[in-house]
Amino acid sequence: MNEMTIHRESLATVDFEKVKKRQRMGSFFKGILFLLPSIVLFSVFLFYPMVRTIYLSFFLTDNSGVPTVFVGLDNFTNIFSSPIFQQSLQSTILFVLYTVPGAILISLFLAVIANEKLRGIGIFRTMFSSTMGISVAAASVFWMFLFHPTMGWLNQLLQVVGLDGIGWLTDPKWALLSVSISTVWMNIGFTFLILLGGLQSIDSYLYESADIDGAGYFYKLRRITIPMLSPTLFFVVTVTLINAFQTFGQIDMLTRGGPQNETNLIVYSIYQEAFMNYQYGTASAQAIILFLIILVITIVQFKLGERKVHYQ
Amino acid sequence: MTMPLHQKVIFYLLLSISAILIFAPAIIAFLMSFMPSQDILTGKIIPTSLTLDNYVQVFDRSPLFNYLINSFVVSVVIMLGQLVLASLAAYAFVFLNFKGRDALFFIFIATMMVPFEASIIPNFQTIRDMGWIDSYTGLSIPFFAMAFGTFLLRQNFKQIPKELKEASEIAGIGDFRFYLTVVLPVAKTSLVTLGVYGFLTSWNMYLWPLLATTNDSVRTVQIGLRQLQSQEQLNEWGVIMAGAIIVVLPTLILLFLGQNKLQKGLAEGALK
Amino acid sequence: MKQVELMDVSKAYEKQQYVLDEINLSIEEGEFFVLVGPSGSGKSTLLRMIAGLEDITDGTLKINDKVVNHLPPKDRNLSMVFQNYALYPHLTVEQNILFGLNAKKVNKKEQQKRLKETAEMMGLRNYLKRKPKQLSGGQRQRVALARSVVSESPLCLMDEPLSNLDAKLRAHMRIEIRRLQKRLGLTMVYVTHDQVEAMTMGDRIMVLDNGKIQQVGEPITLYNEPANLFVASFIGSPKMNMGNAAIIDQKLVIEGVLKIPVDPADVATLTKNNGLTVGIRAEHIFQGTSENTTHELEVINVEQLGNETLLTFEIGKELWTAKWLGQWRVDVGDKVPVHISTKNISFFDTESGQLMKPASIINEQEVVAI
Ligand SMILES: Nc1ncnc2c1ncn2[C@@H]1O[C@H](COP(=O)(O)OP(=O)(O)OP(=O)(O)O)[C@@H](O)[C@H]1O
Numbered sequence: 024m025n026e027m028t029i030h031r032e033s034l035a036t037v038d039f040e041k042v043k044k045r046q047r048m049g050s051f052f053k054g055i056l057f058l059l060p061s062i063v064l065f066s067v068f069l070f071y072p073m074v075r076t077i078y079l080s081f082f083l084t085d086n087s088g089v090p091t092v093f094v095g096l097d098n099f100t101n102i103f104s105s106p107i108f109q110q111s112l113q114s115t116i117l118f119v120l121y122t123v124p125g126a127i128l129i130s131l132f133l134a135v136i137a138n139e140k141l142r143g144i145g146i147f148r149t150m151f152s153s154t155m156g157i158s159v160a161a162a163s164v165f166w167m168f169l170f171h172p173t174m175g176w177l178n179q180l181l182q183v184v185g186l187d188g189i190g191w192l193t194d195p196k197w198a199l200l201s202v203s204i205s206t207v208w209m210n211i212g213f214t215f216l217i218l219l220g221g222l223q224s225i226d227s228y229l230y231e232s233a234d235i236d237g238a239g240y241f242y243k244l245r246r247i248t249i250p251m252l253s254p255t256l257f258f259v260v261t262v263t264l265i266n267a268f269q270t271f272g273q274i275d276m277l278t279r280g281g282p283q284n285e286t287n288l289i290v291y292s293i294y295q296e297a298f299m300n301y302q303y304g305t306a307s308a309q310a311i312i313l314f315l316i317i318l319v320i321t322i323v324q325f326k327l328g329e330r331k332v333h334y335q
Numbered sequence: 336m337t338m339p340l341h342q343k344v345i346f347y348l349l350l351s352i353s354a355i356l357i358f359a360p361a362i363i364a365f366l367m368s369f370m371p372s373q374d375i376l377t378g379k380i381i382p383t384s385l386t387l388d389n390y391v392q393v394f395d396r397s398p399l400f401n402y403l404i405n406s407f408v409v410s411v412v413i414m415l416g417q418l419v420l421a422s423l424a425a426y427a428f429v430f431l432n433f434k435g436r437d438a439l440f441f442i443f444i445a446t447m448m449v450p451f452e453a454s455i456i457p458n459f460q461t462i463r464d465m466g467w468i469d470s471y472t473g474l475s476i477p478f479f480a481m482a483f484g485t486f487l488l489r490q491n492f493k494q495i496p497k498e499l500k501e502a503s504e505i506a507g508i509g510d511f512r513f514y515l516t517v518v519l520p521v522a523k524t525s526l527v528t529l530g531v532y533g534f535l536t537s538w539n540m541y542l543w544p545l546l547a548t549t550n551d552s553v554r555t556v557q558i559g560l561r562q563l564q565s566q567e568q569l570n571e572w573g574v575i576m577a578g579a580i581i582v583v584l585p586t587l588i589l590l591f592l593g594q595n596k597l598q599k600g601l602a603e604g605a606l607k
Numbered sequence: 608m609k610q611v612e613l614m615d616v617s618k619a620y621e622k623q624q625y626v627l628d629e630i631n632l633s634i635e636e637g638e639f640f641v642l643v644g645p646s647g648s649g650k651s652t653l654l655r656m657i658a659g660l661e662d663i664t665d666g667t668l669k670i671n672d673k674v675v676n677h678l679p680p681k682d683r684n685l686s687m688v689f690q691n692y693a694l695y696p697h698l699t700v701e702q703n704i705l706f707g708l709n710a711k712k713v714n715k716k717e718q719q720k721r722l723k724e725t726a727e728m729m730g731l732r733n734y735l736k737r738k739p740k741q742l743s744g745g746q747r748q749r750v751a752l753a754r755s756v757v758s759e760s761p762l763c764l765m766d767e768p769l770s771n772l773d774a775k776l777r778a779h780m781r782i783e784i785r786r787l788q789k790r791l792g793l794t795m796v797y798v799t800h801d802q803v804e805a806m807t808m809g810d811r812i813m814v815l816d817n818g819k820i821q822q823v824g825e826p827i828t829l830y831n832e833p834a835n836l837f838v839a840s841f842i843g844s845p846k847m848n849m850g851n852a853a854i855i856d857q858k859l860v861i862e863g864v865l866k867i868p869v870d871p872a873d874v875a876t877l878t879k880n881n882g883l884t885v886g887i888r889a890e891h892i893f894q895g896t897s898e899n900t901t902h903e904l905e906v907i908n909v910e911q912l913g914n915e916t917l918l919t920f921e922i923g924k925e926l927w928t929a930k931w932l933g934q935w936r937v938d939v940g941d942k943v944p945v946h947i948s949t950k951n952i953s954f955f956d957t958e959s960g961q962l963m964k965p966a967s968i969i970n971e972q973e974v975v976a977i
């Protein structure tokens with residue numbers, strides 16, 4: 024009996040490596056098992072589509088999207104020489120330039136005034152963040168009415184002041200701006216909420232010691248609030264920037280890309296090309312451009328962020 | 336540290352003006368949903384009378400009730416799916432130690448860089464080929480895996496002391512059981528936050544339901560609103576507004592209830 | 608019977624950097640074994656390797672004479688108490704105590720019986736429905752102990768379980784843990800960095816420094832015959848007075864200042880090495896009487912502890928402390944007569960730090976057997 028145990032033990036000593044290996048395999052499988060649902064879905068709905076989009080962008084397709092003729096980079100040269108796509112890119116960039124700074128500056132202002140400890144401040148905070156709960160479709164309906172040429176409040180307001188009404192959504196000069204204004208409004212809620220969260224996480228002792236030094240309101244704002252808020256601002260800029268490039272709903276609801284393609288932003292352009300014109304090849308090429316734009320933004324932001332942003 | 340009175344007045348003034356401006360579009364819509372169409376067409380700002388007619392009409396003329404049910408089902412399913420998948424993944428990243436974990440984590444980060452809008456074409460084809468067009472499945476499953484949610488929960492799980500896991504290991508409690516009976520209950524708050532966020536975004540989804548539905552059977556309320564708006568011949572704004580108000584009501588209520596948690600949760604997932 | 612046995616156990620987190628180096632150790636059944644050492648010396652690592660929470664890089668670990676290197680923690684039949692108690696915050700005290708038993712499929716009736724006994728023993732009966740948040744530090748500690756007791760594992764591991772408690776409660780819990788261990792006949796492996804805790808609780812102590820065993824033995828042995836300079840200075844409070852020394856003209860000269868006659872018989876052994884370090888406990892620098900005063904030393908600091916008085920002297924570049932029983936009215940700057948004898952002095956090799964000759968007189972006079 025004794026000998027047996029000794030014998031077994033020495034066997035066990037020999038087997039350690041094997042046991043360890045088996046245990047490592049076990050924990051590997053367990054890890055993968057926990058991640059499997061996510062990995063599978065990411066693969067099917069994210070990685071595969073990415074690859075497939077690249078693939079499609081080199082082909083002409085039939086109406087159901089089956090690739091037929093390999094055309095190399097033709098789809099890309101086509102879209103870049105197409106005035107409509109150029110227009111679309113230009114509008115997208117203008118739209119981004121209108122909406123990102125617009126939403127962030129307004130939200131920052133709102134967050135700063137809503138960060139004071141005043142009675143009833145909770146109501147104001149709730150109101151400012153409310154647009155986050157309003158869907159693109161509903162918000163577009165709200166604004167569609169405001170922009171209405173005759174009944175809309177905006178033109179009625181202009182009339183009261185004695186100005187001519189504006190074709191907010193029908194005038195090519197105004198349409199993009201109008202869409203941008205409504206978009207800024209829609210984004211305020213989320214941006215405000217995040218910025219307020221950032222402000223509230225700033226340690227109050229920083230302000231207290233500044234108070235002891237007798238610093239004024241704007242001095243504190245410039246020297247404490249904004250620098251300490253920079254990681255949050257950084258995050259918000261990235262998110263709104265990426266969101267702006269992906270804008271679709273309000274275009275579909277308010278202008279359908281018109282007038283004269285002025286508001287034909289890139290995602291709407293992809294949508295039209297693919298699901299109205301059944302040009303899956305060129306649509307995929309456009310999607311690749313969108314992907315690249317967002318990739319570049321993310322990388323640039325990441326690099327910039329590493330260097331410039333003040334983390335605590 | 337109390338503010339001098341004149342400063343307080345300035346703040347209240349700024350706050351009130353901002354609040355009015357921000358809230359105006361919603362308030363106007365809300366008012367209009369109770370106005371008789373005569374008032375709207377003549378461009379009245381102050382209604383002459385209030386009526387529930389628009390609400391009755393909107394349910395009469397469109398299958399709004401169906402849309403609401405569809406949106407509710409889809410949003411709840413997405414929310415639950417996201418919670419399960421994100422918490423499982425976050426658990427693996429925090430509590431399990433295995434080869435390739437860091438690489439996988441990096442891949443999860445990378446998914447954030449792929450915009451869903453850039454991959455709608457193959458996704459549409461996938462759903463179509465699987466016969467999932469006009470089904471709850473097609474509307475919800477593509478959104479189950481979620482990098483942001485995984486991060487948010489990972490952040491939160493990391494605050495659970497490692498010793499809890501070790502104590503469980505010694506007591507012989509397996510990983511799945513530890514996940515179910517310790518991690519999930521302890522991280523309840525952040526699960527709720529993520530759930531609220533998931534529900535909000537799913538309810539408000541626009542592009543995908545537009546592509547993945549072709550008839551009223553599973554059409555969500557956002558696309559329903561689009562139908563309503565484009566079908567209205569007579570410019571019956573009161574009815575449209577009533578529809579819009581009904582669409583935003585659930586999310587607004589949810590937002591008001593969960594605002595504080597949402598704010599903290601989002602900041603946490605975003606910044607640490 | 609040997610409960611735990613370590614043979615040439617080593618641990619490296621990164622390649623070639625050993626945190627623990629060839630540890631050989633056996634712990635007997637029913638023994639209260641204390642691991643002590645400074646921060647970073649590898650105590651927790653060693654304990655966690657016994658528990659199975661950390662991989663063993665090299666060597667063999669046996670529990671109950673069975674090799675367990677490869678077994679997961681749950682199959683090692685042990686319990687553990689953590690420094691932060693590791694209580695599940697969302698469960699009540701009762702659920703916390705029973706959590707592990709459910710996993711082990713102990714039946715409900717048995718569970719309730721054990722719960723009742725343990726709660727009674729730990730004085731937790733009135734807190735069973737509370738959450739950990741609603742308990743004081745001491746009560747949480749007790750819940751953690753109860754959880755370990757209720758598992759009825761013969762081997763219990765504790766990693767600095769008292770370090771989050773205040774001094775008074777800590778002294779109390781020391782006694783409670785000690786009593787509990789004896790009553791249940793547990794084998795205890797107890798980690799602490801506090802040498803007082805080690806001395807007061809341990810049946811045997813292992814001193815660890817830098818991943819190497821410095822000495823294993825009973826508390827008194829460690830105190831009286833420290834195997835090297837590290838143990839000598841680590842065990843005992845105030846710490847042992849040390850100084851460089853040389854033998855000049857048949858006399859021991861410490862720090863070039865103190866001259867003490869040596870037994871001629873020892874001279875040969877002590878001069879063999881080139882470096883000599885001596886150590887003497889504070890209580891062995893006696894107050895000199897008119898007959899036996901050997902030196903007059905200037906007092907540079909006085910600490911009144913009530914029942915005893917600590918006097919500090921400057922010996923060359925070292926500060927030495929003497930501990931005298933009772934209250935002594937001495938002022939800083941006074942010269943006081945002291946009696947220092949080589950019989951109380953331990954001798955160490957400066958280079959290796961090893962003990963050459965322990966103080967000889969202790970055993971004869973001070974250890975009182977009852
Ligand atoms: N997971 C790890 N990875 C790498 N090195 C580690 C790890 N854990 C511990 N170490 C190193 O091992 C050494 C011993 O650590 P250990 O925690 O055992 O010390 P300790 O004696 O318990 O100290 P303390 O009294 O502070 O708890 C330390 O130098 C530590 O830096």
Ligand SMILES: [Mg+2]
Binds near residue numbers: 650651652766
């Ligand atoms: Mg430790």
